[in-house]
Amino acid sequence: MSGRSIANLRSVTGIPTARLVTWWIIASEIFIFGGLLASYIMHRLAHPEWAIAAANTNTKAGALNTFVLLTSSLFAVLAHKAADAGDGPKAAKFLRLTSLGGAMFLIVKGFEWTHEIKEGFVLSSGGFWSFYYTVAGLHGLHVLAGLVIMLIIASDATKNRDLPRVQCVGLYWHFVDIIWIFLFPLLYIAK
Amino acid sequence: MSSESHSEAAHIHHPDYVKIWAVLVVLLIVSVLGPLTGIRWLMLFTAFGIAVVKAYLVAKNFMHVNLEKRWVTYLLVTSLVFLAILFSGVAPDVMKHQGLRWENYAAKKAVESGSQASAKHE
Numbered sequence: 307m308s309g310r311s312i313a314n315l316r317s318v319t320g321i322p323t324a325r326l327v328t329w330w331i332i333a334s335e336i337f338i339f340g341g342l343l344a345s346y347i348m349h350r351l352a353h354p355e356w357a358i359a360a361a362n363t364n365t366k367a368g369a370l371n372t373f374v375l376l377t378s379s380l381f382a383v384l385a386h387k388a389a390d391a392g393d394g395p396k397a398a399k400f401l402r403l404t405s406l407g408g409a410m411f412l413i414v415k416g417f418e419w420t421h422e423i424k425e426g427f428v429l430s431s432g433g434f435w436s437f438y439y440t441v442a443g444l445h446g447l448h449v450l451a452g453l454v455i456m457l458i459i460a461s462d463a464t465k466n467r468d469l470p471r472v473q474c475v476g477l478y479w480h481f482v483d484i485i486w487i488f489l490f491p492l493l494y495i496a497k
Numbered sequence: 498m499s500s501e502s503h504s505e506a507a508h509i510h511h512p513d514y515v516k517i518w519a520v521l522v523v524l525l526i527v528s529v530l531g532p533l534t535g536i537r538w539l540m541l542f543t544a545f546g547i548a549v550v551k552a553y554l555v556a557k558n559f560m561h562v563n564l565e566k567r568w569v570t571y572l573l574v575t576s577l578v579f580l581a582i583l584f585s586g587v588a589p590d591v592m593k594h595q596g597l598r599w600e601n602y603a604a605k606k607a608v609e610s611g612s613q614a615s616a617k618h619e
Binding site: 319333340376476477480497 | 515522525545547552556566577580593607
C-alpha cells in the first residue's frame with residue numbers, strides 16, 4: 307500500500323476523502339459557472355439585441371466540440387471501469403485518450419476564436435461577446451487543467467498506483483462536460 | 498490501492514457505456530437539427546430540454562450520482578437551490594429596465610441601439 311493514497315483510505319461520511327473533496331469542488335464550481343450562466347440568461351432575456359451577436363457564433367464548431375467532449379467523457383468512464391477492475395495500464399490508456407479529446411476541444415476552440423477575433427468580435431464588442439469569451443474561456447481553462455491532471459494520474463495508473471484517483475478526475479471531467487452541454491445551446495443554438 | 502476502496506469500487510455496476518454515449522450523440526444531433534424546423538417552441542425544447550436530458554444521463558450513468566451516499570445529493574441540491582435564490586433575487590433588477598421610481602437608461606439605450614443595428618442589418 308502506498309503512503310500517497312491516504313486520502314483514499316479516510317472516510318468519515320462513508321465516501322473516501324479524495325472523492326468527497328472532488329464533489330466539494332464540483333459543488334463550488336456549480337456556483338462559479340451557475341452564477342455566470344444565470345447572469346447570461348437574465349441579460350439575454352432582457353436584451354433581444356444579443357441575438358444579433360449570437361448569430362455570428364459557429365454552430366458547427368460548437369457541435370463538433372460537444373461531440374468531442376461527450377466522447378472524451380466516454381473514455382473517462384471507461385478508465386474508471388478499468389481502474390475498478392484493477393487494470394491500471396488500461397485505465398491510463400483511456401485517460402490519455404480523454405486528454406486527447408480535451409486537446410482536440412482546445413484546438414477547435416482556438417481556430418474558432420481566431421476566426422471570430424479576425425472578424426472583429428472581441429471581448430469589448432458588446433455584452434454578448436463579453437459573456438461569450440468569459441464563460442467559454444473559463445471553461446477552456448477547466449479543460450486545460452483537467453487535461454494536465456489526467457496525464458499526471460495516467461502516469462501513476464500505468465504503474466497501478468493510486469487507482470481511485472482515476473474516478474475522481476473522471477468526476478471532474480464529466481462535470482466540465484455537463485457545463486459545456488448547457489453552454490452549447492446557450493451560445494450556439496439560441497439565435 | 499487500498500483493499501477498502503477497491504472492494505467498494507468493485508460493487509459499482511458498470512452499464513453499457515458505449516450505448517449511453519450513442520444515445521447522447523443522437524440527442525446532440527437532434528439539438529443541432531431543432532433550429533432547422535423554424536418552430537420556436539420546438540427549437541427551445543430540442544436545445545434546452547435535450548441539454549437537461551443529456552446532463553441527467555451523464556450525471557447518472559457516468560458520474561454515478563445515484564449510487565453515491567446521500568451527502569453528495571444534499572451537497573449538489575443545496576448548490577442548485579442557492580443558485581435558484583441568486584437568480585430569483587437578481588433577475589428582477591436585470592430583466593426589468595424600469596420600475597415605479599427608477600429607470601435603467603443604459604440598458605434601454607443598449608436595446609434601442611441594438612434594435613437599430615438589427616434593422617440596418619436586415
